[in-house]
Amino acid sequence: MDLTWIKSYSKLHPKPEGLALQYGTAGFRTHAKHLDHIMFRMGLLATLRSKKTKSTIGVMVTASHNPEEDNGVKLIDPMGEMVTAVWEGYATQLANAEQDSLLKELKDVIEKEDIDMSEPASIYIGKDTRPSGASLSRAVLDGVSSLGGKTHDYGLVTTPQLHYMVCCCNTHGCYGSPTVEGYYQKLSQAFLQLSQNASNCTDDQKRLLVDGANGIGALKMTEMEPFLCSKLHMVLSNDSSSGKLNHMCGADYVKVQQNAPQGMNMGVGERCCSFDGDADRIVYYYTDSKGCFHLLDGDKIATLISTYLKELLTQAGLNLQIAVVQTAYANGSSTRYLEDVMKVAVCCTKTGVKHLHHAAQEYDIGVYFEANGHGTVSSLKRAVRLLESTINLINQTVGDAISDMLVIEAVLAIRGMSVQDWDAIYTDLPNRQLKVTVSDRRVIDTTDAERRAVTPEGLQDAIDSLVKKYKTARSFVRPSGTEDVVRVYAEADTQENADRLAHEVSLAVH
Ligand code: 16G
Ligand code: ZN
Numbered sequence: 440m441d442l443t444w445i446k447s448y449s450k451l452h453p454k455p456e457g458l459a460l461q462y463g464t465a466g467f468r469t470h471a472k473h474l475d476h477i478m479f480r481m482g483l484l485a486t487l488r489s490k491k492t493k494s495t496i497g498v499m500v501t502a503s504h505n506p507e508e509d510n511g512v513k514l515i516d517p518m519g520e521m522v523t524a525v526w527e528g529y530a531t532q533l534a535n536a537e538q539d540s541l542l543k544e545l546k547d548v549i550e551k552e553d554i555d556m557s558e559p560a561s562i563y564i565g566k567d568t569r570p571s572g573a574s575l576s577r578a579v580l581d582g583v584s585s586l587g588g589k590t591h592d593y594g595l596v597t598t599p600q601l602h603y604m605v606c607c608c609n610t611h612g613c614y615g616s617p618t619v620e621g622y623y624q625k626l627s628q629a630f631l632q633l634s635q636n637a638s639n640c641t642d643d644q645k646r647l648l649v650d651g652a653n654g655i656g657a658l659k660m661t662e663m664e665p666f667l668c669s670k671l672h673m674v675l676s677n678d679s680s681s682g683k684l685n686h687m688c689g690a691d692y693v694k695v696q697q698n699a700p701q702g703m704n705m706g707v708g709e710r711c712c713s714f715d716g717d718a719d720r721i722v723y724y725y726t727d728s729k730g731c732f733h734l735l736d737g738d739k740i741a742t743l744i745s746t747y748l749k750e751l752l753t754q755a756g757l758n759l760q761i762a763v764v765q766t767a768y769a770n771g772s773s774t775r776y777l778e779d780v781m782k783v784a785v786c787c788t789k790t791g792v793k794h795l796h797h798a799a800q801e802y803d804i805g806v807y808f809e810a811n812g813h814g815t816v817s818s819l820k821r822a823v824r825l826l827e828s829t830i831n832l833i834n835q836t837v838g839d840a841i842s843d844m845l846v847i848e849a850v851l852a853i854r855g856m857s858v859q860d861w862d863a864i865y866t867d868l869p870n871r872q873l874k875v876t877v878s879d880r881r882v883i884d885t886t887d888a889e890r891r892a893v894t895p896e897g898l899q900d901a902i903d904s905l906v907k908k909y910k911t912a913r914s915f916v917r918p919s920g921t922e923d924v925v926r927v928y929a930e931a932d933t934q935e936n937a938d939r940l941a942h943e944v945s946l947a948v949h
Contacts, residue, residue, distance in 0.1 A: 442542060442545065442546065443542065444585070445483070445541070445542055445545065445585060445586075446541070446542055448479075448581065448582075448585040449476075449479060449480075449538065449541050449585075450538070451479075451581065452475050452476045452478070452479035452480075452578050452581065452582075453476060453538055454476040454536070454537065454538055454541075455473065455476075456537060456538075458473060458535075459535045460473070460477065460531075460534055460535065461531050461534075462527040462528075462530040462531045462534070463920045463921055464790065464791040464793075464920030464921055465503065465511070465513055465521075465791070465792075465920075465921065466499075466511050466512050466513030466514070466530075467481075467511050467512050467513075467530075467534065468502050468503075468505060468509060468510075468511035468921055469509060469510075469511070470508055470509055470510075471502075471508060471509060471510040471569065471571035471575065472571075474510055474511070474512070474571075474575055475574070475575065475578050476534075476578075477512060477534050478500070478512055478575045478576070478578035478579045478582065479578045479579070479581055479582040480533045480534055480536075480541070480582060481498060481512050481514065481530065481533075481534075481579060481582065482498065482562070482578065482579040482580065482581060482582020482583040482584075482585075482586075482588075483533065483545060483582045483583075483585070483586055484514070484526070484529060484530055484533055484548070484582075485497075485498045485514055485560075485562050485579075485582075485583060485588075486560045486562060486582070486583050486586040486587075486588040487529075487545075487548060487549065487552070487554055487560075487586070488514065488516075488522065488526060489560035489561055489562060489588060490554050490555065490556065490558040490559075490560050491552050491554050492516070492517050493558060494517035494561075494608075494609045495517065495561040495562065495563055495605055495608040495609055496514060496515065496516065496517070496560075496561075496562055496563070496605070497514065497515030497519075497562070497563045497564075497565070497601045497602065497604065497605040498512060498513075498514055498515070498562055498563070498564050498565075498579050499512065499513050499515060499564075499565050499566070499598050499601050499717070500512050500564070500565070500566040500567070500569075500572050500575050500576045500579065501513070501566065501567040501569075501572075501598055501716065501717040502567075502569065502716065503567075503598070503715055503716050503717045503719070503720075504652075504685055504689060504690065504691035504692075504715040504716050504720070505685070505716070505921070506684075506685060506686075507569055507570070507683050507684040507685065507686070508571075509569075510569050510571045510572065510575055512575075512579070513598075514526070514530070515563075515601060515602055515605045516605075517605065517606075517609040518605075518606055518609065518610075518836065519602040519603065519605050519606035519836025519837060520793075520796065520836065520837075521792070521793040521796075529548045532544055532547075532548070533545065533548070559588075559589065560583070560586065560587070560588035560589065561588065561589045561590075561591070561608075562579075562583045562588050562589070562590050562591070563590075563591050563593060563601060563604050563605055563608065563617075564576055564579055564580065564583075564590055564591070564592045564593065564601075565592075565593040565594070565595070565596040565598075565600065565601035565604075566594065566595060566596075567595070567597075567598075567654060567655045567684075567716055567717045568595060568653075568654050568655050568658065568679055568684060569684060569716075572595075576592065580592065593619070595655055595658065596619065596655070596659070597655050597656060597659055597717055597718035597719065597839070597840070597841065598717040598718065598719045598837070599718065599719050599834050599836070599837050599838065599839030599840070599841070599842065600619060600622055600659070600839075602834070602836040602837040602839075603615065603617075603622050603834055603836060603839075604617045604618075604622075605617075605836075606836045607621065619659075619662065623662065623663045623666045624666065625831065626663075626666075626831075626832060626834075626841065626842055626845055627663065627666035627667055627668075627845075628831070629831035629832035629845075630667065630670070630671075630832055630845045630848075630849055631667070631668060631670060633832060633849040633853065634670050634849050634852055634853075636853045637849070637852035637853045637855070638855065640670075640852050642672065644852065644857075645669075645670065645671055645672045646672045646674065646709070646710070647671060647672065647673050647674070647710050647711070647712065647844075647848065648673075648674045648676065648703060648704075648705060648709055648710070648711040648712070649673045649674065649675050649676070649711075649712055649713075649714070649844075650676055650677045650688050650689065650693070650700045650702075650703050650711065650712065650713035650714065651675055651676070651677050651678045651679065651714055652677055652684065652685050652688050652689030652690065652692075652700075652713060652714050652715055652716050653677045653678070653679045653682045653683060653684045653685070653686065653688060653689075654679060654684050654685065654689070654714065654715075654716040654717065654718065655679075655716070655717060655718055656714035656715075656717075656718030656840055656841065657675055657677065657678035657679050657714070658678070658679060659718065659841065660673055660675060660841065661675065661678070663841065671845075671848055676700075676702050676703045676704065677689070677700060677701075677702050677703070682702065684716055685715070685716050687700060687701040687702075688700035688701055688702060688703075688713065689713055689714065689715050689716060690713045690714055690715040690720040690721060690722045690811065690812050690840070691715055691720070691811065692713075693713045693722055693724060693734065694722050694734065694736055694810070694811050694812060695872055697732065697734055698732055699711070699724065699726065699732060700713055705725070705726055707726060707727065707728050708725055708726070708727065708728070708857075708858075708859065709725055710723065710725055710857075710858040711723065711724050711725060712724070712844060714840040714841075715812070715840070718839070718840040718841060719813060719837060719838045719839060719840060720737075720811060720812040720813040720838065720840055721740070721812045721840035721843050721844055722734060722735065722736050722737070722740075722811075722812040723735035723739070723740070723847070723858065723861075725858050725859070725862075727859075733859075733862050734867070735858065735861060735862055736770075736810050736811070736812055736867075737808035737809050737810045737811055737812045737813065737814055738765065738769050738770050738773035738808065738810050738867075739773070739861065739862070739864070739867075740808050740812065740814070740843065740847060741763050741765070741773070741777075741806050741807070741808035741814065742763075742773060742776060742777060742781070742864055742865070743847060743850060743851075743861055743864070744806055744816060744846060744847070744850065745761060745763050745777070745781065745783055745806040746781060746864075747850045747853075747854070748761060748804060748806065748816070749761055749781065749783060752804075759803035759804060760784065760802050760803045760804070761783050761784070761802065761803065761804045761805075761806070762783060762784035762785065762786060762799070762801075762802040762804070762805050762806070763777050763783055763784070763785050763786075763805075763806045763807070763808075764785075764786050764787075764788060764795045764798045764799045764805055764806070764807035764808075765785060765786070765787055765788075765795075765807075765808070765809075765810075766787060766788060766789065766790050766794075766795065766809050766810070766888065766889070767787065767790070767888055767889045767890045767915050767917070767928065768790070768809060768810040768811070768872075768928055769787070769810055770810065770867045770868055770870065770930065771868050771911065771913055771930055772865045772866060772867055772868050773865060773867075775865075776864065776865040780865075784802070786798055787888040787890070788888050789888055789889050790809065790889060790917065790920065791920060792807075792809070792813055792814070792837065792838055795807035795808075795809065795814065796817060796837075799816075799817045800817055804816065804817075805817045808838075812840075812843075813838040814838045814843070815833055815834060815836075815837065815838045815839060815842070815843065816833045832845055832846050832849065833846060868911060868930040868931065868932070868937075869930065869931060869932070869933055869934040869936070869937040870928065870929065870930035870931075870937050871928075871929050871930075871934075871937045871938050871940075871941040872926065872927065872928050872941070873926075873927040873941045873942070873945050874919070874922070874924040874925065874926055874927070875916075875924060875925045875926075875927060875945045875948045875949065876923070876924055876925075877924075877925055877948065877949065880918040880919065880923065880924065880925050881918060882894060882895050883895065883898070883916060883917065883918050883925060883948075885915075885916075885917050885918075889915060889917045890915050891915070892915070892916055892917075898916070898947060898948070901947040902914055902915070902916065902944055902947060905940060905943045905944055905947065906940065908940075909931040909932065909936045909939075909940055910931065910932040910936070911930075911931065911932050912929070912930065912931040912932070912936065912937075912940055913929070913930050913931075914927070914928060914929040914930070914940055914941070914944050915927075915928055916928075916944060916948055925948050927941050927944050927945045927948065928941070929941035929944060
């Protein structure tokens with residue numbers, strides 16, 4: 440097939456010579472100024488993927504929790520899932536082809552996948568609030584239209600909203616209607632129905648402080664609020680008009696700093712939450728009367744939700760297996776609580792939602808959350824649909840801050856639990872995360888769901904002997920999949936010891 444016209448189109452989005460980028464854990468992510476050609480080429484690749492799967496494919500322009508200057512792109516497969524590893528490879532292949540060889544590489548993918556170019560293609564596009572998003576998403580549109588694909592540009596949406604649209608479209612409306620209103624309607628109806636089971640909530644109990652990270656989440660919560668019929672009273676801060684995206688605020692800042700975001704007026708004991716830059720992550724927190732900060736992270740969220748679901752299953756007399764999927768970052772206390780007290784199966788995977796999602800699908804009901812607040816519930820069995828109003832409230836395609844928040848709010852209300860009651864389910868072990876810059880992070884190779892380093896030689900032994908010096912301690916290192924750094928995690932009996940261990944391990948990494 441003659442595709443030579445692609446050459447002239449691609450010249451409008453030229454690749455800087457020598458620049459090489461990788462489709463990482465969550466797509467391409469770097470400074471926005473390096474991304475124009477990547478966007479055009481991901482438009483091409485999404486079109487091929489759509490022809491191949493005979494389905495609508497999503498392209499989301501976002502860099503999540505990264506600084507505002509960065510941007511990125513990820514592809515969404517037909518059921519709202521992340522694309523497969525083989526196609527991630529194609530993405531890297533196209534991204535790094537020099538200008539002259541782009542056509543050759545494109546044809547290579549078409550041949551390998553045996554794609555019928557006469558098939559129609561349909562692509563859904565969305566973006567977060569970064570200033571670079573407008574021109575970068577236009578570059579994606581150019582890529583799609585240069586191969587004759589049809590596009591629907593949703594403009595500003597959260598990442599999970601775009602996952603939802605793609606899933607709705609490919610299931611012909613069974614999952615919901617593919618509009619933002621459809622999304623609000625589906626979630627709010629389920630929330631209102633669930634909330635009927637909560638005994639009279641006081642106004643204080645309905646109040647939730649929300650840190651929107653100065654991003655898309657804040658914007659979308661404002662749109663959604665009327666659908667919630669005053670059952671939840673959200674007080675928004677960092678709502679994009681006032682400040683820079685993710686700067687001193689948002690889920691990642693709160694989790695890593697273990698501190699409240701700037702710009703939020705927190706009263707003692709008040710329930711608060713933070714979204715990240717594309718609203719697929721959420722963490723909760725409060726400060727106690729002594730001014731002490733309490734974080735309720737993804738592990739606490741997984742515990743709350745899985746406990747509730749387990750109770751529902753028992754009430755319904757359903758003999759279904761429920762499991763919680765975690766990563767190496769899961770606090771040791773949470774794992775112990777889930778296994779020993781809750782008696783639910785716990786499994787550990789590599790970092791990155793796609794790994795957790797995959798593992799969760801092995802169980803009747805899989806609750807998966809990374810400690811950083813990224814997660815959801817996935818269920819396969821038809822019998823589980825009996826739990827429809829709970830399940831309907833959950834965006835099953837991907838972790839979704841808005842839907843997670845509504846589930847948490849409903850469960851807390853139904854059980855009459857305060858944020859403090861929830862926090863008291865178990866006590867986190869003090870922990871610390873650090874990042875270390877090294878000349879080549881790829882020399883570190885890991886095994887056992889990233890909990891042990893295989894290379895360089897001697898590193899794991901060094902970590903093991905450092906860990907032995909402390910009580911209830913644990914530590915691991917792993918190369919980041921989104922930044923050029925090595926991440927260090929440590930937990931121990933006291934904060935001082937966790938800090939010291941993290942510091943000692945980071946010296947061992949150098
Ligand atoms: C991405 C992942 C997130 C993971 C994080 C780890 C998705 C949608 N997002 O943000 O799940 O926790 O990367 O980053 O997969 P790191 O490899 O830099 O530590
Ligand atoms: Zn995100």
